[in-house]
Amino acid sequence: xxxxxxxxxxxxxxxxxxxxxxxxxxxxxxxxxxxxxxxxxxxxxxxxxxxxxxxxxxxxxxxxxxxxxxxxxxxxxxxxxxxxxxxxxxxxxxxxxxxxxxxxxxxxxxxxxxxxxxxxxxxxxxxxxxxxxxxxxxxxxxxxxxxxxxxxxxxxxxxxxxxxxxxxxxxxxxxxxxxxxxxxxxxxxxxxxxxxxxxxxxxxxxxxxxxxxxxxxxxxxxxxxxxxxxxxxxxxxxxxxxxxxxxxxxxxxxxxxxxxxxxxxxxxxxxxxxxxxxxxxxxxxxxxxxxxxxxxxxxxxxxxxxxxxxxxxxxxxxxxxxxxxxxxxxxxxxxxxxxxxxxxxxxxxxxxxxxxxxxxxxxxxxxxxxxxxxxxxxxxxxxxxxxxxxxxxxxxxxxxxxxxxxxxxxxxxxxxxxxxxxxxxxxxxxxxxxxxxxxxxxxxxxxxxxxxxxxxxxxxxxxxxxxxxxxxxxxxxxxxxxxxxxxxxxxxxxxxxxxxxxxxxxxxxxxxxxxxxxxx
Amino acid sequence: xxxxxxxxxxxxxxxxxxxxxxxxxxxxxxxxxxxxxxxxxxxxxxxxxxxxxxxxxxxxxxxxxxxxxxxxxxxxxxxxxxxxxxxxxxxxxxxxxxxxxxxxxx
Numbered sequence: 001x002x003x004x005x006x007x008x009x010x011x012x013x014x015x016x017x018x019x020x021x022x023x024x025x026x027x028x029x030x031x032x033x034x035x036x037x038x039x040x041x042x043x044x045x046x047x048x049x050x051x052x053x054x055x056x057x058x059x060x061x062x063x064x065x066x067x068x069x070x071x072x073x074x075x076x077x078x079x080x081x082x083x084x085x086x087x088x089x090x091x092x093x094x095x096x097x098x099x100x101x102x103x104x105x106x107x108x109x110x111x112x113x114x115x116x117x118x119x120x121x122x123x124x125x126x127x128x129x130x131x132x133x134x135x136x137x138x139x140x141x142x143x144x145x146x147x148x149x150x151x152x153x154x155x156x157x158x159x160x161x162x163x164x165x166x167x168x169x170x171x172x173x174x175x176x177x178x179x180x181x182x183x184x185x186x187x188x189x190x191x192x193x194x195x196x197x198x199x200x201x202x203x204x205x206x207x208x209x210x211x212x213x214x215x216x217x218x219x220x221x222x223x224x225x226x227x228x229x230x231x232x233x234x235x236x237x238x239x240x241x242x243x244x245x246x247x248x249x250x251x252x253x254x255x256x257x258x259x260x261x262x263x264x265x266x267x268x269x270x271x272x273x274x275x276x277x278x279x280x281x282x283x284x285x286x287x288x289x290x291x292x293x294x295x296x297x298x299x300x301x302x303x304x305x306x307x308x309x310x311x312x313x314x315x316x317x318x319x320x321x322x323x324x325x326x327x328x329x330x331x332x333x334x335x336x337x338x339x340x341x342x343x344x345x346x347x348x349x350x351x352x353x354x355x356x357x358x359x360x361x362x363x364x365x366x367x368x369x370x371x372x373x374x375x376x377x378x379x380x381x382x383x384x385x386x387x388x389x390x391x392x393x394x395x396x397x398x399x400x401x402x403x404x405x406x407x408x409x410x411x412x413x414x415x416x417x418x419x420x421x422x423x424x425x426x427x428x429x430x431x432x433x434x435x436x437x438x439x440x441x442x443x444x445x446x447x448x449x450x451x452x453x454x455x456x457x458x459x460x461x462x463x464x465x466x467x468x469x470x471x472x473x474x475x476x477x478x479x480x481x482x483x484x485x486x487x488x489x490x491x492x493x494x495x496x497x498x499x500x501x502x503x504x505x506x507x508x509x510x511x512x513x514x515x516x517x518x519x520x
Numbered sequence: 521x522x523x524x525x526x527x528x529x530x531x532x533x534x535x536x537x538x539x540x541x542x543x544x545x546x547x548x549x550x551x552x553x554x555x556x557x558x559x560x561x562x563x564x565x566x567x568x569x570x571x572x573x574x575x576x577x578x579x580x581x582x583x584x585x586x587x588x589x590x591x592x593x594x595x596x597x598x599x600x601x602x603x604x605x606x607x608x609x610x611x612x613x614x615x616x617x618x619x620x621x622x623x624x625x626x
Contacts, residue, residue, distance in 0.1 A: 111607060114599055115597065247596060318561060319561050319562050326562070333536060342616060343604075355619050360538055361539050363536075363538050363539070364538055364540065373548070375536050376529075376533065376536060376538070376548050383531075389563065393562050434555060
């Protein structure tokens with residue numbers, strides 16, 4: 001199976017980080033199940049030492065994990081357990097019984113999962129060991145993972161910079177080797193953009209590919225549970241396990257995920273670049289030079305590998321950003337109405353409030369500023385006198401954009417853009433204007449609106465460039481397996497570069513119990 | 521667009537069940553104003569010929585492989601009552617306790 005190339009300057013660091021792929025771990029533990037216990041003990045101990053510097057995790061579930069590992073180790077692998085013994089980390093907005101599902105919000109302080117999400121059930125049925133929960137922006141609203149009651153997540157390449165958001169904790173955990181696969185959720189880029197900032201793969205499945213049952217809803221017509229990984233093979237395995245029709249989520253796709261592995265060649269693939277969108281970012285000075293260089297290089301390398309690169313224009317893309325925020329916030333204002341301090345979560349303590357006042361006080365105390373801002377925007381977009389002009393127009397714009405993509409995909413197989421306009425920016429950057437932050441999502445949100453599948457891959461960088469840069473490939477809804485196979489092709493042609501965060505993070509070395517077996 | 525009146529912002533906060541201080545209401549009004557100004561391009565967006573606007577949203581599912589929206593009327597996701605009540609902010613072990621709603625409140 002292919003693995004992504006690791007440039008020589010980072011190879012020495014590999015020995016310090018547990019860069020075990022899910023497939024190599026599953027294979028090893030299937031033949032040596034009794035090595036699992038010491039592996040997990042070492043892993044959790046190492047993670048607990050390393051996490052404070054980056055604040056990626058909100059909990060490590062030691063007891064539950066060791067119990068599960070002991071059970072798995074004593075009975076050995078069973079038929080179909082393709083993820084036997086593989087450690088996986090969950091964003092803390094995905095339900096798992098007994099795990100914190102706080103969504104990085106005060107309003108859900110202390111709340112623990114009361115049922116398992118479908119994705120969780122499927123991963124566990126495949127033998128995976130879900131062992132920790134990851135930090136995030138509150139209710140998945142944010143692009144920097146600074147909107148968290150747990151504090152911000154730090155970029156492992158530069159601790160003074162953001163991880164990206166909202167699934168920042170999961171991205172960093174994958175980058176640092178806390179697990180080969182971690183789960184986030186992507187509503188407007190919340191997995192792809194942190195993947196870009198942290199130098200790993202972040203894959204947003206087609207809308208409906210993975211059941212949303214058990215994912216705390218933000219924008220129900222946009223959300224997808226989405227994996228991070230460090231190899232294309234791991235993406236393929238994890239999607240095969242998680243994806244599929246679910247009677248508990250009526251929006252799931254009927255057609256199953258069938259692996260496309262090994263069938264695609266780059267030669268002849270038609271790659272479209274939405275030139276207008278990219279040029280606008282470049283000309284307005286919003287596209288960082290390292291991102292522009294990475295995109296130009298990818299274009300040249302794809303041509304050299306035999307792909308056809310074609311300029312395309314996507315009708316409706318210039319109104320994608322406002323359409324997204326109006327639709328997402330409208331849906332969020334409805335979805336977050338359940339957090340009223342009555343049945344679960346934090347309730348205001350004052351005694352003499354009537355019911356409406358109790359709701360209002362509990363929510364005011366429990367939600368952070370960005371969540372309140374988006375609820376207000378969503379409530380506005382749906383309110384009498386404004387709904388037609390804002391929400392109505394946004395939905396029409398969405399449909400136009402979806403048609404625009406459909407047209408473009410008649411002449412190209414896949415679209416290529418930067419994932420984000422810049423690499424990771426500094427923590428604590430103060431913006432008076434909230435819309436400047438929203439521009440971070442300019443390249444990612446169209447895929448959510450049009451229900452496409454999309455992946456961010458880490459671009460190879462010049463020796464002088466340090467911060468990871470991601471490039472995004474988008475394919476039509478339903479072509480997830482094809483897109484994963486495209487990532488395999490990129491690996492084989494060295495068109496993406498998996499890196500390791502440097503010593504500057506000063507993390508202790510993780511013991512490598514698999515080194516005797518020659519596994520990295 | 522015209523400036524959002526402060527009564528509108530206050531009404532939105534009530535609708536959203538958010539108790540905001542006067543300062544928060546003012547800041548919220550400014551934020552909304554900035555966001556809506558940035559979204560001005562949407563006000564000049566003209567849907568393409570043949571598009572039927574928001575009621576057409578359901579058509580987005582056409583041509584996709586989405587499953588049917590009906591299924592047998594069976595409970596698929598029952599929560600254990602004790603587990604549920606254990607995390608209620610205030611419970612008597614049988615019911616969730618809430619403020620009195622008869623004879624008062626809006």
